[in-house]
Amino acid sequence: MVDIVHRVGIKAPISKVYAGLSTIEGLAGWWTRTTTGSAKVGGTIVFRFLTEKGDEVGVMEMDVLEQVPDRKVRWRVKSGPAEWVGTHIEFTLSQQGDYTIVLFGHRDWREEVEFTAHCTTKWATFLLSLRDLVETGQGKPAPDDIRISDWH
């Protein structure tokens, strides 16, 4: 199995970072504005990606497997890009001095393909969007996300 991992530090209390990962409003503030569903364990979160004009370019559904307050969130991809279905996404939080450290994993890809590389880079920009949201109140969720290539 192939895993994508990232580590980002956010200068904010752990509870603020956890809110950004465990609520629909929080997720909509850094990943995609059109986030709906239930972010509680047993629920399903629906992430819709639109162009600036409002055309849908993608939808992903995640089953929420785990929510440990101020500690961990874990999802399983229920639908979305073929390479993503069945993979797991996790955020593990800890406090290190002034920083809340986010250890991110997008795990259990069946194989490394070019899309894995794209998603690795794109996740970095979204995790820095999470940081901006928590530190400044303003993230860069889709469709205002940072473009990294022809694949967006």
Next chain:
Amino acid sequence: MVDIVHRVGIKAPISKVYAGLSTIEGLAGWWTRTTTGSAKVGGTIVFRFLTEKGDEVGVMEMDVLEQVPDRKVRWRVKSGPAEWVGTHIEFTLSQQGDYTIVLFGHRDWREEVEFTAHCTTKWATFLLSLRDLVETGQGKPAPDDIRISDWH
């Protein structure tokens, strides 16, 4: 073995991107300003990382294994952080419409550790620094690199 992979698109001719990866001047423009040595096959490149005040915080040496003009660059880490020694770093270029696509690999880590996650995120910021250098003439090499956490 554990691999870090990224994919970034740069709106510039492939030869300009290749120059950023295959010359000391190019590398100094996006990774660390204090880059010296020989970037030719058989040579060794020395990447020194300094604080803004000029104190050294790290040094890495890379043996250049491969240079295929406008196509590929590949190094082996000779010295640096213990986790990096013996790993391989590669940049593979291709043209896709208006973009030069950089497929990046930092391969053959012995195991996934927290430092792997840090380096994955940090590589994303440096690859976007390479993009900025090539597209605008101005990258963000150390010590002006984007800080992502307590680990810098």
